[in-house]
């Protein structure tokens with residue numbers, strides 16, 4: 321099958337891309353609303369793209385034609401956000417926070433999550449999330465209907481038991497991360513790992 325995603329098949333591009341480019345990590349982004357309350361939403365067009373400095377990128381569509389989602393509106397103004405990561409324990413709360421609420425109405429009032437002050441930025445992190453990365457805005461690129469948020473990571477808060485205190489190796493059992501799969505309802509657990517030795521010449 322050949323698809324012309326930028327041309328005649330564009331109307332199915334979202335469906336096909338999100339079905340095939342899987343699994344995707346999920347950034348559960350907390351931002352500050354204008355009144356100081358906290359906005360929370362998940363984004364799976366997300367990854368890290370480098371470590372020196374830590375570079376975080378995620379992509380946000382519009383709420384309605386020409387109207388950016390609340391997360392973008394807040395980041396444009398505050399120039400900062402927190403990437404909270406998602407494991408099986410917070411999966412339902414994360415999913416719940418994707419509801420489209422009127423601007424200023426906090427998802428936290430509905431999903432039972434709580435916030436904790438960040439170390440270096442004003443935007444709080446989500447207490448129930450196992451890992452949070454404080455980010456400052458580097459740039460927002462508008463590419464037609466998409467906005468790509470580029471952020472630089474600073475302080476990272478990792479729940480005790482996930483990383484070895486000395487080696488910083490991960491204990492995967494303590495971080496049952498989930499990923500995004502196809503369809504509006506698709507997720508995956510990541511418990512079936514395998515290893516391959518790095519090729520050495």
Ligand SMILES: Cc1cc2nc3c(=O)[nH]c(=O)nc-3n(C[C@H](O)[C@H](O)[C@H](O)COP(=O)(O)O)c2cc1C
Pocket residue numbers: 346359360361362363364365366379380381382383389390391392414415417418419420421500
């Ligand atoms: C797991 C998951 C991943 C999502 N990923 C994205 C994404 O990458 N980009 C996007 O624009 N919306 C994504 N959404 C939808 C947003 O979370 C949703 O539109 C949310 O209401 C935006 O909230 P806001 O207006 O408070 O920013 C995703 C939803 C879920 C449940």
